[in-house]
Amino acid sequence: MNILEARKIYKSYGTKLRKHDVLRGIDITVEKGEFVSIMGPSGSGKTTLLNVLSSIDKVSNGTIKINDIDMTYMKEKQLAEFRKQHLGFIFQDYNLLDTLTVKENILLPLSIKKVPKKEANHIFSELASELGIYELKDKYPNEISGGQKQRTSAARAFIHEPSIIFADEPTGALDSKSASDLLEKLSQLNEKRQATIIMVTHDPVAASFSSRVISIKDGQIYTQLNKGEQNRQEFFKDIMKTQGVLGGIQYEH
Numbered sequence: 001m002n003i004l005e006a007r008k009i010y011k012s013y014g015t016k017l018r019k020h021d022v023l024r025g026i027d028i029t030v031e032k033g034e035f036v037s038i039m040g041p042s043g044s045g046k047t048t049l050l051n052v053l054s055s056i057d058k059v060s061n062g063t064i065k066i067n068d069i070d071m072t073y074m075k076e077k078q079l080a081e082f083r084k085q086h087l088g089f090i091f092q093d094y095n096l097l098d099t100l101t102v103k104e105n106i107l108l109p110l111s112i113k114k115v116p117k118k119e120a121n122h123i124f125s126e127l128a129s130e131l132g133i134y135e136l137k138d139k140y141p142n143e144i145s146g147g148q149k150q151r152t153s154a155a156r157a158f159i160h161e162p163s164i165i166f167a168d169e170p171t172g173a174l175d176s177k178s179a180s181d182l183l184e185k186l187s188q189l190n191e192k193r194q195a196t197i198i199m200v201t202h203d204p205v206a207a208s209f210s211s212r213v214i215s216i217k218d219g220q221i222y223t224q225l226n227k228g229e230q231n232r233q234e235f236f237k238d239i240m241k242t243q244g245v246l247g248g249i250q251y252e253h
């Protein structure tokens with residue numbers, strides 16, 4: 001079952017006289033429970049693609065459906081409500097509120113949805129334990145490490161069980177150990193909760209945790225790799241080969 005369908009996606013910036021085409025007719029479908037990585041050279045359009053798929057930005061042309069709901073031309077108020085119900089976000093710079101504790105940050109989406117306190121606390125305890133941050137619940141963001149901040153951000157994204165979680169370079173600010181810990185946790189949550197994750201990353205190691213990698217070049221899909229029955233090391237090698245070819249093509253221009 002497709003949870004996301006994007007058809008003929010175009011995104012341009014500027015005026016008619018000085019137009020810059022960033023996305024050029026992209027088609028993407030994502031099934032429920034998939035963990036998809038989007039990769040590509042700098043300037044390829046991968047972040048713009050994530051932004052339009054997640055409703056942070058609007059397409060110039062094309063349609064995007066999530067759960068069969070066409071959100072392409074929704075008004076801002078409708079979009080805000082749609083995000084609240086259906087989407088979760090993990091950003092590179094955490095986006096945590098410094099004046100709230102770890103627990104309060106994580107519970108924000110449930111507070112907005114007015115989930116009863118007892119139920120919210122139960123959901124929090126289970127998820128925070130899975131992510132290994134339950135013991136940090138009363139600490140503030142400035143009292144914990146980068147890896148712990150990003151797992152807090154991940155918990156906040158997962159807690160209201162959204163249809164899709166969008167992750168924008170979630171390991172970009174982390175050391176390799178913290179990055180690996182986070183990706184292991186995301187992978188486990190993806191399997192255990194059948195959570196759908198779409199992640200932009202420049203890191204082949206991070207991408208190897210996903211089940212499919214979409215490579216973007218010059219605003220179009222260049223190739224797609226499916227993990228299938230491969231282990232993570234084998235998938236990583238395939239991703240590296242594709243990145244090598246992409247890098248070579250990028251260099252020739």
